[in-house]
Amino acid sequence: MFNFPLWPERASGIAGNVDALFIFLLIVSGMMSLLIFACILFFAARYRNRPNVQAEQIEGSLPLELTWTIIPFCIFIVIFLWGAVVYFQERTPPRDTAEIYTVAKQWMWKFEHAEGQRELNELHVPVGRDVKMIMTSQDVIHSFFVPAFRIKQDVLPGRYTVAWFRATKPGTYHLFCAEYCGTQHSGMIGTVVVMEPAQYEAWMSGGSTGPLSVTGEKIFAELGCVTCHRSDTEGRGPNLQGVFGKPVQLQDGRTVTADENYLRECILDPGAKRVKGFQPIMPTFQGLVSEEQVNALVAYIKSLSAAKPADGANSSAESTPQSKQVQGSQVN
Ligand code: CUA
Secondary structure (H helix, E strand, C coil), rough: CCCCCCCCCCCCCCHHHHHHHHHHHHHHHHHHHHHHHHHHEEEEEEECCCCCCCCCCCCCCCHHHHHHHHHHHHHHHHHHHHHHHHHHHHHHCCCCCCCEEEEECCCCCEEECCCCCCEEEEEECCCCCEEEEEEEEECCCCCEEEEEEEEEEECEEEEEEEEEEEEEEEEEEEEEEEECCCCCCCCEEEEEEECCHHHHHHHCCCCCCCCCCHHHHHHHHHHCCCHCCCCCCCCCCCCCCCCCEEEEEEEECHHHHHHEEHHHHHCCCCCCCCCCCCCCCCCCCCCCCCCHHHHHHHHHHCCCCCCCCCCCCCCCCCCCCCCEEEEEEEEC
């Protein structure tokens, strides 16, 4: 069964679970189809029209109706629970993942590793390592689809979406765009190259512009962000040290988590979720920074948080000071 040719290769930790559920659905559907066809044939023969036989009306049967209600109900509940478990596995990135920022555009995939390596339509990952894709689009909706990993995730303009996988088998796998995105949608393909850790290290040590967070720090200085976002409490903007993954009190009374999407929104639309205690003086950087630069800035701000949370989900609820926003733990 493992080499069944109709199946794509299983090359990620979750592929087996997805396939098991799929096979279960196939078997249940197949058995139901057979049962229904068998019943049709049997009843057609058994109750066919015969001369001198009067049809007998049946007014209902409680045991029969209970049976065909309860059995399907149980089967559907199994499908639902099983599906939910697989879904949450697939949707919840573990802690301590390798992060790869992805920008989709008509019609290509741009990848940037946290260590600074950039790639086009080709993604190199090590085997056995959890990898988190932080993805956005420069134009329209695309979808990141790697059949061998059994993952598919829409990639949207204007926000980040996340997908994760752990490759289990070295090799080269197809990457597709799975959302019609214009004329050359079908050409928006690439490869994922899964390498042995040693090979991957060698590949990684090749030409790089330096870690993404360092690129981000440079952009942070160039754009003058650093003049307001100082690393003390005197800045006109919030101090960004240790902010990532922490709750932030907003001017309008809401509290949000400073995850990737929040940081991104603050750069592109600073007025939308203004931090409590600060004036609306930050200009928007919409149109001034590319998606890649936003990614670098986000990576930099994340690097300012000493104990790096896996994502926004596990923020420790610290007491947030009333007047001055988001003071988190300082980086040592
Ligand atoms: Cu991008 Cu289809």
